[in-house]
Amino acid sequence: MLAGAALVSCASSASGAEVSGPGVAEVDRSRLPISARDLVEVGEISGVSLSPDGQYAAFRVSRASVATNSIALDWYVVSLAGGTPVRIGSGGVAQHGGSGVLLEQAALWDLDSGGFRFRALVDGAVGIWHWRRGSEAEREIVAPGDISAMTLSQDGSHLRYSVGAPRKDIADAERQAYVDGALVDHQLDIMEPIAGGTIEDGKRIMQRLPGNWFERRRLLSEKPEETVVINLRPDSPSALPTFADEGPRQGRRVQSRDGTIAELEHDGGTKALAITRPDGSRTICEIDLCRSEKVAAIAWRPGKDMLLLFERAGSARENIWLWKIGATSARRLAETDGAQRSEMRPPRCAVGADKMICAEASAINPPKLVAIDYSGYVRVLADPNEALRSRIVAVATSFEWDRGVTGILLRPRATSTRPPVVVQYYHCAGFLKGGVGDEIPMLPLVESGIAVLCMDRVRAPEGSGTDQSYALALSDIDAALDGLDADGLIDGERVGIGGLSFGSEVALWAIRHSRRFAAATLASGQMSPIYYWANALPGRGFTEMLDRYWKIGDPDVDKQRWRQLAGLDDVGGINTPVLMQLPESEARFVIELHAKLKRAGKPAELYAFADEPHIKKQPTHKLAVYQRNLDWYRFWLKGEEDTDPQKSDQYARWRSYSAGQSLLAPAP
Structure with a gap:
């Protein structure tokens, strides 16, 4: 969200600045409510880049389709002088990282600004596609293996790209592993189907675990990539090409065109922003902002001796400051929102000489593309979600509590009673579709009269063990709920909690150690001896x-710690109805937990989704998860049931759980 419409942080839950759905004076009862499918099919903007002449921006829009169970990728170009964005071609088949995050890239512009290149998976091969103004994008290069990266020489005469293992070799390795059996070693995920636990371009692919976490990669990904350099001007041979390695344009260390380096560094525990000229002379920024731990990244303003400083402002929001080297103050340009900074995706803003172009989103504002000039003026360049935005009537309020804990409360705009609330704890980045992993249908919950509290993670001191972070999270959640309840913003007696990954671990910890939660949803696997021995x-x-990180060892030796973390020995005390919707491989980690809950007569259900990584990526699966979580919270927090006759069996089960709750062990 931008300056002038920002969610304002509050010192406590006693007060808060509100932002309502845009352009809505009062709730229009005739409008179409926001549905789970609306959230699945939101258009996402990524890969923003500026042409070298600063006149055009390229960007990619990804949009899921429930009807086709696929994600369409389309590249656009728009003039910064104004006008309608022009679609220049398809980005091919959507590709995801090992955890399920959609892979992003920025376009590689020609030096004359007349076109750009991008990589796309088409017909089973990731190749290089080239678009020139006045024509359609065409496939330019296909190699024996998939192309993973590319760059131009300084004079634009040569193209350098990296190629992975030949696709034929990968297919042969997959066939051999299928026929001869796969060796069970430290790189094989034994919980995933051996033939491959994910589908890409309509084909099942085998994966391996190259590291100690779960970022899966294809077979033969460990093979060194081949570097290829081609002459783009074969009729005009040039000297040996020079490829400048300038590093990232945004980050903790950035280099200007003249070789000056700006770096966020720590000197004796004190953070500083240092500028080092090519002659070795140094300038240290003396203003308070430059020493702030909240400065997440810096970038050079092209052609100027100025730096942009991106300062964290709560959740995924950032203040953008402009600082002239040597000045005694910086000027705040705008506040942006949209995504957590990550090495896996390009920055949300592309920085030009005259303006920045940002993929912008916020809690109740779906993504759009905006231009921000250096006077702070903001103009919308593209809005793929304009129709959806006009239907949003929720109220979003930003909070900051003790110890710098931040969060956002979404609630109905018009209500005569205090609404129940669902808590999602982890990150609150950009448009709040479903929180981390897109699991909790936030706006449809608000449409149903249920508020949503999204809270940003705060870690316990390093070395204290992850359970201390869980306990800290529960303490912060309790304090936030108590404050919101006291202010009359929520009904503190009707509270749900859910999440993915760390957020799901916090949710399980919460229902094990607190009796205030009336319903819970988990989206990923949990700590268990099975989890340990499988890895x-x-x-x-x-x-x-x-x-x-967990301060835990062998389950046969470190039994006390496993009792503390896994929760398998205290299912008798878990009375909160819990719905688990997990990827197939991670569902196997909770076999014991689920069986013990069911055998103890607890209100629990487990759904397993095939061919999904940690973060579910298939649109049909996302819709199913959203809708079932919506039904679950409506049932347990409000006693409401969907009238769809196809859900009769679901509600019959849930009513039986509800009737049986009186037989459950009472809270101590």
């Missing part, structure tokens, strides 16, 4: 990671 083979590095 404990020597060479994996997994057990060392558990010892470092």
